[in-house]
Amino acid sequence: MNIILFGPPGAGKGTQADNMVKNLNLHKISTGDLLREEIKNNTDLGNKIKSKIDQGLLVSDDIINDLIDKILFNKKYYNRLIFDGYPRNLNQAKSFDLLLTQYNQKLSCVINLDVDKISIIKRILGRLVCSKCGLTFNKYFNPPQKEKYNCNLKYLKARTDDNKKTIEDRFSTYTKKTLPLLDYYADQKILHKIDGTRQINQIFDEIRSILASLET
Ligand code: AP5
Ligand code: MG
Numbered sequence: 001m002n003i004i005l006f007g008p009p010g011a012g013k014g015t016q017a018d019n020m021v022k023n024l025n026l027h028k029i030s031t032g033d034l035l036r037e038e039i040k041n042n043t044d045l046g047n048k049i050k051s052k053i054d055q056g057l058l059v060s061d062d063i064i065n066d067l068i069d070k071i072l073f074n075k076k077y078y079n080r081l082i083f084d085g086y087p088r089n090l091n092q093a094k095s096f097d098l099l100l101t102q103y104n105q106k107l108s109c110v111i112n113l114d115v116d117k118i119s120i121i122k123r124i125l126g127r128l129v130c131s132k133c134g135l136t137f138n139k140y141f142n143p144p145q146k147e148k149y150n151c152n153l154k155y156l157k158a159r160t161d162d163n164k165k166t167i168e169d170r171f172s173t174y175t176k177k178t179l180p181l182l183d184y185y186a187d188q189k190i191l192h193k194i195d196g197t198r199q200i201n202q203i204f205d206e207i208r209s210i211l212a213s214l215e216t
Pocket of ligand 2: 013014015030032084085
């Protein structure tokens with residue numbers, strides 16, 4: 001099955017996608033992570049992407065659609081994908097539908113993690129990402145404990161877009177461009193809403209039961 005994890009910045013999409021990869025036989029596709037990888041290569045394209053990300057704006061649809069085309073083309077991922085942070089506007093959602101048809105795949109469900117703005121600001125300002133292993137933690141809600149984290153604490157960093165100003169801009173972009181997609185997927189009858197303000201494990205349990213209900 002192919003799944004979209006949907007929600008505002010800091011809703012916990014990446015955290016839940018990582019849990020799903022660990023516990024279910026699925027692959028995570030985070031367009032944000034793929035774009036940050038491109039930035040690391042220090043290319044002209046990477047610099048353009050960085051400028052958009054740091055302003056809290058969306059990267060162009062052409063760049064994103066190209067990334068997704070390559071993923072869907074890859075037989076290794078066939079019908080076992082979790083999309084974290086994609087699609088983000090109506091144009092991307094429509095392109096996605098066309099690509100899925102082209103590669104003979106289907107979207108099983110869209111899971112919306114519903115979290116209020118005050119909570120997501122606190123989550124984002126507390127987020128720590130390991131520059132070595134890529135794991136994500138949180139100063140307030142999910143501190144890096146020895147049994148979960150093996151790297152040196154010096155590798156834990158905040159993302160460059162995790163500052164107060166960019167969070168406001170990201171949230172505004174989300175409200176204007178991405179949130180309207182909920183109606184698009186509700187119309188297709190594949191939208192599931194989850195209260196994303198609960199504990200990470202409780203949310204994961206609910207995701208599991210939604211996926212189990214789709215298999216029966
Ligand atoms: P992206 O990297 O996708 O950022 P985002 O959508 O803003 O989402 P985040 O990664 O900030 O949050 P998350 O929901 O993954 O939360 P997480 O699990 O980390 O995109 C970055 C940028 O790239 C965009 O702004 C845009 O410029 C560009 N981009 C990406 N995709 C694009 C696309 N398709 N089109 C165009 N441009 C695109 O959790 C957050 C924190 O909270 C963590 O510290 C975590 O430990 C903690 N936490 C998680 N769950 C809980 C919980 N239940 N309770 C308490 N704390 C929790
Ligand atoms: Mg993320």
